[in-house]
Amino acid sequence: MIEAARSHEMQPPLTTRWAGHIWPWGFLAAAIGLLLMIFSTGLAGMLNAWSSEEYSHGYMLPAVAAFLVWQRSALLAQTPFQPSWTGVMLTAFGLFLYVAGELGTLYTVIQYGFLAALGGVLLSWMGWKAFRIILPAYLLLFFCVPLPSFLYNNLSSQLQLTSSEWGVALIRLFSIPVFLEGNVIDLGHYQLQVVEACSGLRYLFPLSALGFIAAILFRGALWKKAVLFFSTLPITVLMNSFRIGVIGILVHYQGIDMAEGFLHDFEGWVVFMACSVLLVLEMWLLARIGPDRSSFSEAFTIDGPEPIPDSARVEHRRVPWSVYAVLPLLVAVALLSFMLPERQDVAPQRPDLVFFPGDIGEWRGQRGRLEQIYIDALKFDDYLMSDYRNQAGDSINLYVAYYASQRKGASVHSPKSCLPGGGWRIEDFSQREIPGPGVDGQPLRVNRSLIQMGDERLLVYYWFQQRGRVMTNEYLVKWYLFWDALTRNRTDGALVRLTIAAPLEEDLKEKDALLSGFANAIEPPLQRFIPE
Template sequence: MAKSMDANNIKSNLGGCWKFGAACWLLLIATLAVLLIVFSGGLASMMSAWRTDEYSHGYMLPLVTAFLVWQKSSLLAQMSFRSSWWGFLVTLLGLVFYVVGELGALYTIIQYGFLITLAGVLLALLGSRAFKIILPAYLVLLFTIPLPAFLYNNLSSQLQLVSSQLGVGVIRLVGISVFLEGNVIDLGNYQLQVVEACSGLRYLFPFSALGFIAAILFRGAFWKKVILFVSTLPITILMNSFRIGVIGVLVDRAGVGMAEGFLHDFEGWIVFMACAAILVAEMWLLARIGPDRIPFSEAFAIEGPEPLPEGATRARRRLTPSFYAVLPLLVMALGVSVMLPNRAEAELKRAPFALFPLDIGEWHGKVGVLESIYVDALKLDDYLLVDYSDAQGQTLNLYAAYYESQRKGASAHSPKSCLPGGGWRIQALSQWEVPGVNPDAEPFRVNRSLIQMGDERLLVYYWFQQRGRIIANEYLVKWYLFWDALTRNRTDGALVRITTAAPLGDSIEEKDQLVADFIRVIEPRLERFVPN
């Protein structure tokens, strides 16, 4: 019977077109419903991210995808759908992603698993030849998935620095004296900090999606499409830097109020619209160069599907055997989604950092407080900030940030990414081994950084204390985060940082010894506050 169905489905039907019957449409709708139910947790998290400025374009992208597929509907109607058993394998791979993501409660893996599974189902339904036609439309959906937190944080930090440097260049072009330290723009009477919201990501993500859609609609050579999409990154950076420069000029001329409120947001809209205008101008230019020159009205036109041939006969399309083969996989995944327990974080007993001792041997501490803007940005659950000093006048700053869960985007920020934003330049960065408290204890590896701003120099040691491990490598932290979420149902952990002044001319070796001795004193005490 399957062979007969497939034979009927792939017959030539010259001069005609295919259509699904009501029963097939009901089965296709039911399949989509099962997919949405199975991946509902990851999709809900993804839609939650769409409420932020950076990903607010996510609501529109499924509609854009549907429109782009509709544009190809007449072409698809004239093609026979052939079985593709690669679709079965791709669907299986996507469901493996789902199970792994659910067990580890890591939403990014679930979200990519959804797109992989959707691609597998479509490939099994359409066949490789027809799937290639809608592949560009399908790829638009990749822009709906938020970046993992550690990639987002690193990218944001780098863009803040680049935008600050270029923005200062704009300010200097109009003859204003300005000084830059990291992402802090010093205008003399005012200081502007290029915070995460000004990194340009709120323009880059929607604008890159817009550039990709424009490249799909643009009728030109493939290399022109690539240029359209790739150019969205430099356009965004340059225009965001120009915006920062203009704000700096307005603040210098009219006061700090020019950098706040409605005007600040309105300038952001102007920048995005200017980026879109540059993209249109770029398409106009690309349409007029090369051997495939055509008028801009023909190169970029948003049109509906081409009409079907006149007098075309309609043949009943049947679902392919490979599509029927993926249905049991989806049914099993639905059963797994019901049976899997709610993977809430394992309950842990820990003391709050408020109970951390201030008197440790000869060291005496004074508690500090983080500003609310930093607490909100770091998304931490508990923190410790203490300045310790001894009788000899030596001082150390201890900072620890604890996260009960690092599954939903909140995670420890590496000082390597954050310090340059404050104007500090990293003079040296390496990993050092610190001997354990007991002679027979294994030494543990930490990060050591020497940073400098002007004549001020600091020695910084930091590490990630995560579920019984002391880890220096931030990428290894991400691996253990995934592994422990999967095997131990835990993603808690902390960043621990110790800082001491290292004035120019002082012995760095003595400062290293001072910090190493302090680490050996506090490390056993941290276990009460950062569970193993």
């Protein structure tokens, strides 16, 4: 009898298979349907972004996420669902982001709000224990959201510079004379510019998503998964630099046609496939090292859900009370979404910058023009490029880029990110306060940058003049952009930049005095062209 009792104690516990009637799933379907209806404007903007090459992988990610959930469906079926207050609060936070993003008509805020609300609904439905099972699939959806424009621009600029430097290093290995100025590769007879489209972001975004998927499916230690994912950035930079170097070599021997048309695009496709191959080789190497080493087929397999034992005890799920708390929130915000007025930017009346004074005190201006390639890249609505000279022969370049709206990707490009792309090295960077008649009579605070390329040196002052504020901090600019869109329905603003030559042998104090005086002279007329 004792032996029988011991035998009974050694029996594994019966597996429980949780099942539910069809009607409780209707609550989840209704919640997701309400989410899609509420966030429709942001989701439409996201779908529009997927039409670009950088984000074209977005179409496949929801399907891959659904597959990952299906893989774990057997484990979900054996996990009890529990209510979650955290899910209710996360849903409320996502809905708050929707209202804020809708009032400010900022698509990125709405899109992240959708993901937060979706996570909240799922967490309310199943509780943390079950939600943790599908967490990797949920996190994959964040790769669907396009980066905010200012982060995209900064990342693109840095990748252009790095890829140009490494590409030129490859060209020099073949004893080809080449000179690099920022992202302009000078081969003597030909010049190649590493533009935004060649920054590598077209590889980085889909490759990082692919690396995340590979890390999910890879069976190994957590550090191996982390290495697999984070290695996508250096792989992208390395292969993009290789591509730029190869193009430079081909152009040197075969002519400029090697950098244009179908061959250029085909090289890009080949490089992305090479990046994917490197990722697979990395997985093979990671599988064969460490105490948990295994074969590649064991470490990386794509299979279906494990079967549930036939002896599993079936129990029916109940709808958690947290779902009943979430549904009224969704219904209320859905009704609110129909009541919110259609918001468009308030465009203040202002004269075009073509009427900006040509003569300012002792300074006489001569207008210039930007090439169309830069106009297309900067996406401003109005601009001024003018050289002002005084009787002493000093010359100051004034550049103003005005944006009537900065909601949909068009926004001020910071010189701190753009100047290195032209080959300039920032020798000194600080802020300077200029006493005088600034905005509302306050002293004018500007960014002061000393830049150099070879023996040429320039002193640059710049600031962001936006809706009655003068700012030097780029991130503060983004915050007030959101706040003013929300409270004033305005996102207009401008970048103002002053540049003067500062030869190495000359005293900078005199150049600072000239720029400070000129900044004070132009500030009063600027306020007519950049309205409060």
